[in-house]
Amino acid sequence: MADTLLQTKLQAVESADSAQSMLDAVEALAELKDEGAIDMLIRVLGYNNPGAAVAAVDGLVQIGTPAASALLSQIDGYNYGARAWALRVLSGIxxxxxxxxxxxxxxxxxxxxxxxxxxxxxxxxxxxxxxxxxxxxxxxxxxxxxxxxxxxxxxxxxxxxxxxxxxxxxxxxxxxxxxxxxxxxxxxxxxxxxxxxxxxxxxxxxxxxxxxxxxx
Amino acid sequence: MSDPSQLESSGAPQLTVPQAISNLKQTEDTGDRYYAAWWLGRFRVEQPEAVDALLVALSDQSDRDTDGGFPLRRNAARALGKVGGGNKQVIPALIACLDSTDYYVREAAAQSLEALRAKVAIPHLRSLLDGGLEAAVPVPGKPHLVQPYNAILEALGSLGDDSSEAVSVAVIEPFLQHEMPQVKNGAARAMYQLTGKGKYAQILIDTLSCDDLQLRRSALLDLGEVGYFPAADAIAQTLAENSIKIISLKGLLERQIQAANALVSDKTCKVMSLMDSLL
Known part of the structure; x- marks a missing residue:
């Protein structure tokens, strides 16, 4: 059941077609505090939608340790912008x-x-x-x-x-x-x-x- | 304060102070003059020779744009707001600019007069509001109203003191009904600064929850400028960048510290607590 909920929220982010709907979808995904959301939330950091990125940061901070693990393993490959967001998450956790x-x-x-x-x-x-x-x-x-x-x-x-x-x-x-x-x-x-x-x-x-x- | 020698943007000329002054005085290259006027303000060059050159540029006739505007005068007026404090001719010259045919010169002059704390300009600023609400209409084909109302209202609110308050209040109050939110908010801010009545600040607080991010940002900055303590929680919760919210709260903090003559008090701690949460 929880898995279906997660899938629904992930899908909503994938199919968001405006900056506002992206923001709403990311906030809804973040609220689940589900480790399964980590990869999507990390991708959102690179979407050039600052409102959604802030929501993604908050969501990743709430998830905590598994999110930190994911970021630490990926951060060397990031460009400056993504790195800046990743560091906000790591600082928050x-x-x-x-x-x-x-x-x-x-x-x-x-x-x-x-x-x-x-x-x-x-x-x-x-x-x-x-x-x-x-x-x-x-x-x-x-x-x-x-x-x-x-x-x-x-x-x-x-x-x-x-x-x-x-x-x-x-x-x-x-x-x-x-x-x-x-x-x-x-x-x-x-x-x-x-x-x-x-x-x-x-x-x-x-x-x-x-x-x-x-x-x- | 920035060091001019550290200006690093590619393509922008590297200037020294003597070069900038000399560029401003020459007349062959309008681009160099225009940039030099901006540069002197940006790097706060207060030397008398710079200010004199800016004053001359304020009545320049040669740099015109296709709409009949005076680009060099605009930059000179803006720069004088930052560097002109030491020269007695600056304020009268900027007051004269309030009658310019160029909207942007009038706007820059109003902003610079505010920056220079030129209370003597108050009656002149007020007269730009003549005709009241009915006259405050857009200029056909231009992206602005007939007067730079925001700059004027902000200056009047910021400069106003007891001796002129009642007259300013009467002139400003109708603008609370203006259909453009930016003008309405500018009036609300000025009314709060002149009367101290919370109901005017409340208009700005209400704007914090409107749909327009630009308006929310302006309201945040306005509330920070006037330092309205009761807005603290609303500021922290506004849908906008944390950086702007922090700046806004800093304004509240500074006002409280001044009012209580103490760095640490219940009110200052409340604001600092909110700032901490936004870092």
């Missing part, structure tokens, strides 16, 4: 197998919206999927990239996202009982709260400090 890709994206991607998704994603990596012994190293890498992006990125929204990311890494490190990872994060957040040229970024850093209950 936070599968640590994608960590190195997400780190590189946060620091270097041409597109500010992809950098922002990656920076934010570094704060919500699924650390529990790593062996305990590997988590610390991963958190240090995420932290160090975010420390740099939060200060150096020319776009305010990427620095804002990096601030959110730093809050996420700090929370994860504290939960993993790695308190020695925190002081550079605390220092960085204080610096941002004080001197970032964009008031929205200063505010987000200030809020991160409050939420982390760092003594100022």
């Amino acid at each position: 936070g599968d640590p197998r994608g960590l190195d890709l997400i780190l590189e994206t946060a620091a270097e991607d041409f597109s500010l919206s992809v950098r922002r998704a990656a920076a934010r994603g570094l704060g919500s990596i699924q650390w529990e999927k790593l062996e305990k012994a590997d988590r610390r190293e991963g958190q240090i890498k995420a932290r160090n990239t975010l420390l740099q992006v939060a200060i150096d990125d020319p776009e305010w929204v990427v620095r804002y996202a990096a601030t959110v990311g730093l809050q996420g890494v700090a929370t994860a490190a504290a939960a993993e009982d790695q308190p020695d990872l925190l002081p550079p994060i605390a220092d960085c957040l204080r610096q941002i709260a004080s001197v970032d040229e964009t008031v929205a970024v200063r505010a987000r850093a200030e809020w991160a400090i409050a939420q982390l209950q760092l003594s100022v």
Whole structure:
């Protein structure tokens, strides 16, 4: 029964004949949260229909690990546009197998919206999927990239996202009982709260400090 | 701020500031003049010599298009809105441009006067609304109305202060009934800025759920510009690109920070929480 439903929704995407009907069909497919939709949703990312692509990203993020597996196995063959969408999905899922890709994206991607998704994603990596012994190293890498992006990125929204990311890494490190990872994060957040040229970024850093209950 | 030496588009001439100024002053090549005027504004070249040259270009007679328009004047007017703050002649010159026969010169002048915070231009801007709603009709054969109403309404809303508010409100209010949504929304935005009454901002919030993506985007940007906090949830849920929604919410955040004189408060956290979810 579920299979027939999936087939119906897949068919609707195949036969969509307008941008709007494509969007509606992709949203309906994504709602199923069915692994069987992965390949179709990945194809939608390349259809030059941004509304549908966003819906496909959301759908793939909801599906989670199997979607990450599929993308990681295909991503080397992607052109820039498809790669950008794939990285948004990987950033949204936070599968640590994608960590190195997400780190590189946060620091270097041409597109500010992809950098922002990656920076934010570094704060919500699924650390529990790593062996305990590997988590610390991963958190240090995420932290160090975010420390740099939060200060150096020319776009305010990427620095804002990096601030959110730093809050996420700090929370994860504290939960993993790695308190020695925190002081550079605390220092960085204080610096941002004080001197970032964009008031929205200063505010987000200030809020991160409050939420982390760092003594100022 | 962009570094002019990093301009990388293929085919576009690489310019230095002295070259741009010199290109603007020469008269043999209209293309070079036109591009130089744009360039000086784009890279915010505020040097007196640049501004003087732009002022001269504002009354250029030689660059005409087939409709009788003045392309160089348009670019000069736009650039002066970015670089003209330090020269006392700029605002009067732009005010004079409000009477240009060229619609796009009038539009650029209105936008630049707003950018320069030229309150002295308010009565002149208002007079362009003469004839009210009935006069605000399309020009046959052209893609625009008789006046650049959006630019004028936006400027009046943005520049208005207590001393001129009542008069502006009376002149603007009829435009809330204009049949073009863009003009109606421009009036709503200005009315909200001048009166602070939520019912005008509500018109913009209602636009967030209309069928036209372009209108939704404009309403997002308008709400962000005026910083209307009650719109936060509606903004986050609008069917539009996250990037624009984030920019809109940033406007709300900035307004709240200013109002409360604090970075972190219940309201600012609410907006930041929504921004986080859109990253």
